[in-house]
Structures are given as C-alpha cells and as structure tokens.
Amino acid sequence: MPNSLYKRYFLEKKLAENAGRETWLAEDAGLDPPQKAIVKLLAFSPKLEWDEFKLFEREAKVLQNLDHPRIPKYRDYFSIDRDRGEGLCWFGLVQDYIPGTSLQEKIEEGDRFSAEQVKAIAAQLLEILIYLHGLDTPVLHRDIKPSNLILGADEQIYLVDFGAVADPTVVEGATFTVVGTAGYAPLEQFWGKAVPASDLYALGATLVHLVTGIEPASLPQNNLRIRFEDRVSLAPDFRRWLSRLLEPDLERRFSSATEALAALQDSSLLAIPKPDRSRIMLKKYPEKLSIVLPRNRFSWMDVVKLTLQAIATSFWIVFLLSPTAIGLTLSFLIFLLLMFSTLNLKILGFAVSLLIITIWAGTKSFPEARNARAKFNLKMMEVFSRAVLDFHRDVFSIRRRGLLLSNWILQGNPSQIKSIEAIPQEAIVIEYGDKFYKFGQQLTDSERNWLVQEIQAWLDERSNK
Missing domain, CATH: 2.30.29 (PH-domain like)
Incomplete structure (x- = not known):
C-alpha cells in the first residue's frame, strides 16, 4: 500500500490489521491546515466475504448521514485500483480522528472505574443512542464495547467503529447480517434480529466490564443472565438499573435509550407497582x-383427581404394609387345603401359594409406596x-x-x-x-x-x- 492516497491522505501509523482490513492514522493534506484522520481500508480479494463488503459500504453510507458531536464525522469514500493497490483493489473510508484513549486500553492499563464514573459514561452513551435510535430511519450500532468507546482529550466519550451497523433501510421484522462480539451482544442479535434494545444490552455489558474489570463472557451466567452482583459493591438502585439493561428477555429490558436514561437519573422510575387484584x-x-x-387455583376436577389418588395411594400402602397378616392367614388356609383336600383343591392351594409369593415380593416395593405417599402429600400441599x-x-x-x-x-x-x-x-x-x-x-x-x-x-x- 503506498504511503500517499490520491496525494491527499498520507498514511502515518497502522493502528490495526485483520483479514484484509487495515486501519491507519493519516494526515489529511486536503485541509488547511492539514488535520489527522482515520483511514479504514478493505482489500477486495477472493477471500473477501460478500457480507464484509456490504458492511464496509454500509458503514460509509451511514456515517455520511450522521451528525453528532461525539460520533466521528465522515470525510471521504474511495476505491484504489490494482495498479496502485499492489495487485489488489482496495476500498477506503476516511473519518475524523478522535484524539484520546479507548476504554479497553484503560482497562488493560489497570484503570478501574468507580460507580459514579460509570454512571457518567452511561449517561453520555445513552444520549448518543437516543440520537441514533431516534433518527427517521433508526441506526443500530450493534457492537458497543470498551474498545469502541474513546475517552477524548476533552474528557467526553465518543462512540466509534460503525462497521457492524445495521442497514437502516431494512424493513422491520427482517433479519440482519449476524454481527457482534460475544459477551456484549444479546441473544436476539445472534439470531439476526437486532432491535434498539439490543444496543442497550451491549451498553449494560460494557458498563459491567468497566465496573468489575472482568469481561462479560468470563462472568458466570444463570438463565442466560450475567451474574455480576457479587463481584462489585454497588448501590441497590444502580445495580437494579444495570440488571434491567442486561435482561435476556426483551420484554423486561428497557425498551428505549430515553427510558433507560430517565431511570438512571430518577431511580423511582425503576419501581414496579403491585399488580391490581393481586392476593399476595x-x-x-x-x-x-x-x-x-x-x-393455587384449582377446580372441582382437581378435587376429584386428588380423591381418587388418595384412595389409590391408601390401597397401595395398605396392600404393601400388610403382607405379614395376609401371609399368615393364607398359609393356614393352604395347610388345611394340602392336608385334607382332593387333587383339584391341591392345585388351588398351589395357586394361592404363588399369590403369597407375589405378595411377599411386593414388600420389596415398599419404597415405591412411600414415594407414592410423598407425591400425594406434595400435591395436597400445593393445592391446599x-x-x-x-x-x-x-x-x-x-x-x-x-x-x-x-x-x-x-x-x-x-x-x-x-x-x-x-x-x-x-x-x-x-x-x-x-x-x-x-x-x-x-x-x-x-x-x-x-x-x-x-x-x-x-x-x-x-x-x-
């Protein structure tokens, strides 16, 4: 790749490189005076997946229509032919350079964020999301994480890297290209059905990373919910607010950035009223x-079932708990039959003997009788x-x-x-x-x-x- 692109962008330092992608810090000589810029390059090669190209092109189109003080501004989009691209066609995207440090770098340097710092970061990001989600065609970032958040020299938080942004022209209900980072992206996003609340989940996972110093993917989970409460001491209201952002169930998560910001600023909005007609x-x-x-609510059919179950259970237990009495009685009858009977009666006595053996074998099932009684008692407890x-x-x-x-x-x-x-x-x-x-x-x-x-x-x- 030549150091000069169109004799305007002079590449100074490679910031990242990954599978046909390069990100450079450059100087934009087309401005007076020259200014720093970020140049993102994508190589068009046989190894390139078509979805990657669509995402790159989509990022350029989306940035071109955004105007927010804490989102890098779009500057240019161009292509480089094979002759100048050292045998490959390249596509380039130029945007403003934000001087500062990513929050990921801060974490790796050992910085820890207090609850108040995290709240301030959350408020700034929610204001950005209110803008993005509130556009006539909402823009979903889909990759909010510490490495995509820049703490600028002005102490403001900037949201960068719109390479995973959802196509704002896609009709509601259609599936998107599956993108995102494990640990930060919610489940519905990996199903290809991201919604504005998906960015809120990623925000919550990012804030948990900042406040605990542990990547969300490394934290334990229970019922798909990230468990962070025992890793850091937080005020109850703020902990509940974070938990609401991280709800796996979309219906229980904040529905909008506006709602989340209001609840962050006024914890009373988090309160759930007691449902009407509740008997608790x-x-x-x-x-x-x-x-x-x-x-438990139950019908007359439940009562009938319980009654029949009670009768069956009682019979089963009596039958199994009484083999000694039955055995002694029948043994005496068999003795009389075998001593004073004809051949037919002796056959009958033999059959009765088998019955006794069966009854005695039933004593081995005594634990089953106890289990039947326990299940019946449990059902009685549940209903009454x-x-x-x-x-x-x-x-x-x-x-x-x-x-x-x-x-x-x-x-x-x-x-x-x-x-x-x-x-x-x-x-x-x-x-x-x-x-x-x-x-x-x-x-x-x-x-x-x-x-x-x-x-x-x-x-x-x-x-x-």
Whole structure:
C-alpha cells in the first residue's frame, strides 16, 4: 500500500490489521491546515466475504448521514485500483480522528472505574443512542464495547467503529447480517434480529466490564443472565438499573435509550407497582418482612383427581404394609387345603401359594409406596396450602403451611442468598449456596417481578445497615 492516497491522505501509523482490513492514522493534506484522520481500508480479494463488503459500504453510507458531536464525522469514500493497490483493489473510508484513549486500553492499563464514573459514561452513551435510535430511519450500532468507546482529550466519550451497523433501510421484522462480539451482544442479535434494545444490552455489558474489570463472557451466567452482583459493591438502585439493561428477555429490558436514561437519573422510575387484584399479602416491619402467597387455583376436577389418588395411594400402602397378616392367614388356609383336600383343591392351594409369593415380593416395593405417599402429600400441599416467607436480619424461611400439613422449603441466613430472580412464566428462583429453590409458580409474571423487587429491596436495606 503506498504511503500517499490520491496525494491527499498520507498514511502515518497502522493502528490495526485483520483479514484484509487495515486501519491507519493519516494526515489529511486536503485541509488547511492539514488535520489527522482515520483511514479504514478493505482489500477486495477472493477471500473477501460478500457480507464484509456490504458492511464496509454500509458503514460509509451511514456515517455520511450522521451528525453528532461525539460520533466521528465522515470525510471521504474511495476505491484504489490494482495498479496502485499492489495487485489488489482496495476500498477506503476516511473519518475524523478522535484524539484520546479507548476504554479497553484503560482497562488493560489497570484503570478501574468507580460507580459514579460509570454512571457518567452511561449517561453520555445513552444520549448518543437516543440520537441514533431516534433518527427517521433508526441506526443500530450493534457492537458497543470498551474498545469502541474513546475517552477524548476533552474528557467526553465518543462512540466509534460503525462497521457492524445495521442497514437502516431494512424493513422491520427482517433479519440482519449476524454481527457482534460475544459477551456484549444479546441473544436476539445472534439470531439476526437486532432491535434498539439490543444496543442497550451491549451498553449494560460494557458498563459491567468497566465496573468489575472482568469481561462479560468470563462472568458466570444463570438463565442466560450475567451474574455480576457479587463481584462489585454497588448501590441497590444502580445495580437494579444495570440488571434491567442486561435482561435476556426483551420484554423486561428497557425498551428505549430515553427510558433507560430517565431511570438512571430518577431511580423511582425503576419501581414496579403491585399488580391490581393481586392476593399476595406482604407486611414490612422494622426487623421483619412477612409474605404470604395465595393458594393455587384449582377446580372441582382437581378435587376429584386428588380423591381418587388418595384412595389409590391408601390401597397401595395398605396392600404393601400388610403382607405379614395376609401371609399368615393364607398359609393356614393352604395347610388345611394340602392336608385334607382332593387333587383339584391341591392345585388351588398351589395357586394361592404363588399369590403369597407375589405378595411377599411386593414388600420389596415398599419404597415405591412411600414415594407414592410423598407425591400425594406434595400435591395436597400445593393445592391446599400457602407459601409463607419470613425474612429477619439473621434468618429467613420459606415454608408451605396448610390446615393439617406443613413443610419447610428452605431456611437459612439472608446474607448467603446469592440471587433472587423471576423466571418468566415459571417461578421465582432463589440461589442459596450451590442449590436453587423455586416458589410462586401460581403467580403471574407481574406479581413475580414485583415480589422479587420487594424482597431484594428489603435485603439491600438490611445489608446496608
């Protein structure tokens, strides 16, 4: 590649090189006085994937129509023929040079970002996303990560590298080229269906990287959710805000950058109201949180099924628990038959003997009888009992309480709860130690989300005292 392109762009320093792509720091002599610029080059070779060329061309078209003070401005787009390109055709994109350091370089240099610094970065990026997503044809960046964020000499954050940008002319619902960086891109983006909220997820993953110093892909996950809470101490409101950005479920993530920025500036907007007509009973005391969940809803058919199951279970248990009594009685009858009977009766006695052997063999299935009884009791508890949760400073418990039956689900120390979250259309899950416990299956998603919020808020308040 010659050092001079069109006698205007003088290449000074190669910043990056990757599979037919080169990024250069150059001097733009076409301006008076000359200014620094970034020149991105793409080699048109047999190894080039057509999608790569489309993305490169798309980046140039999108940048040409953007006008934001913290996005590099488009300057030029050109091609270089084989003669001047040392045997290859090249395409070039020129944009403003932003003096500064990428946040990725800051992390690699050992810098750590405080919660307040991360909040400031988040606010600046959300303002950029509000602009991009609010255009007549929304622009999706699709590759927000620390290496694409520049901390400028003016202490402002700049969003660079629009090489993965989605085509703004594609109709809604159509699939896009699959791009993005593992750990930062949400699941729907890898399905080729990125939406504005996909950039919000990438923003959340980036902020978690900044505040923990750990790449998102290296953090543990649970139900596709990045677990970062135990790696850094954050204010409860900010932690909940980050968790909302990182929701795997699009419906539970912030729907827009405007909504996310408003919630960052006013944490009260994060609060989920108690759903109307909810039968959950929740009482807060200075040193206690008490929750009683409603019973499962059931029909008369459920009652009939339980009755039949009770009869079958009782018969099964009686049959298996009484082989001794049955065996002694039938043994006496067989003795009489064999001693004082004809041949036909002796055959009958032999058949009865087989019956006794079968009954005695049934005693080996005694654990199955206990399992049947346990399953029946569990079903009875699910239908006719309530889940009761009590949280104190040093102890908490979750149990099922009915009229005649009661059993414990979990009991322990609140400080040992690793996470509590609502799984859509399933249950609330508490991670305690190395195990997971479920409850609230009968609740609606809205009730589960609200209840998790209330429990987490109470735990946060107690842990900060």
